[in-house]
Amino acid sequence: MKLFPRSRILMLFLLINSVYAQSNEARSPVASVEKVVEARSLAWIRTAIDRDIPAFLSFASDDYVLMWVEPVTNGQKARWATRTRNEWAEQLQSGHLKYISVDLRKTKVFMHRDVAIFSGEYTEKGIRDGIEYTEEGLFTETWVKRQGQWIIVGSIFP
Numbered sequence: 001m002k003l004f005p006r007s008r009i010l011m012l013f014l015l016i017n018s019v020y021a022q023s024n025e026a027r028s029p030v031a032s033v034e035k036v037v038e039a040r041s042l043a044w045i046r047t048a049i050d051r052d053i054p055a056f057l058s059f060a061s062d063d064y065v066l067m068w069v070e071p072v073t074n075g076q077k078a079r080w081a082t083r084t085r086n087e088w089a090e091q092l093q094s095g096h097l098k099y100i101s102v103d104l105r106k107t108k109v110f111m112h113r114d115v116a117i118f119s120g121e122y123t124e125k126g127i128r129d130g131i132e133y134t135e136e137g138l139f140t141e142t143w144v145k146r147q148g149q150w151i152i153v154g155s156i157f158p
Helices: 005-050 053-059 085-094
Strands: 060-070 079-084 097-112 115-128 131-146 149-157
Touching: 005 053, 005 097, 005 115, 005 131, 005 149, 053 060, 053 085, 060 085, 079 085, 085 097
Parallel strands: 060 149
Antiparallel strands: 060 079, 097 115, 115 131, 131 149
């Protein structure tokens, strides 16, 4: 059966529109999960600022690890330093570490089924061992969905 040119254009338009609608539907659950992961990260930061230790602990897995780079000093090479969830909570609880503010910028969530990588830039102000500080840089957090809840399993500050 031979279709008129207008019919072909209309059918092509409907096909493209259908594909576009399906791709938007496929992306919307991912976009909402990205928002959930980002909201969880911001809520976790809030627990650290407020020094709400039980809430702080509830966001992170038992085997959570924080990693950052210790820079070159006195001829010693740069190296990775680590802190566990419980060590970090102890620093907050003891007052050795107090956050005044933490701001995140240029963030992005990369989804891999039940794993989300949340990254971006940060600026942080606080008091460490009685001395005020300001730091800024890059961060990456790894969040995993366990028993229906997104929890953080690791952070890296290169």
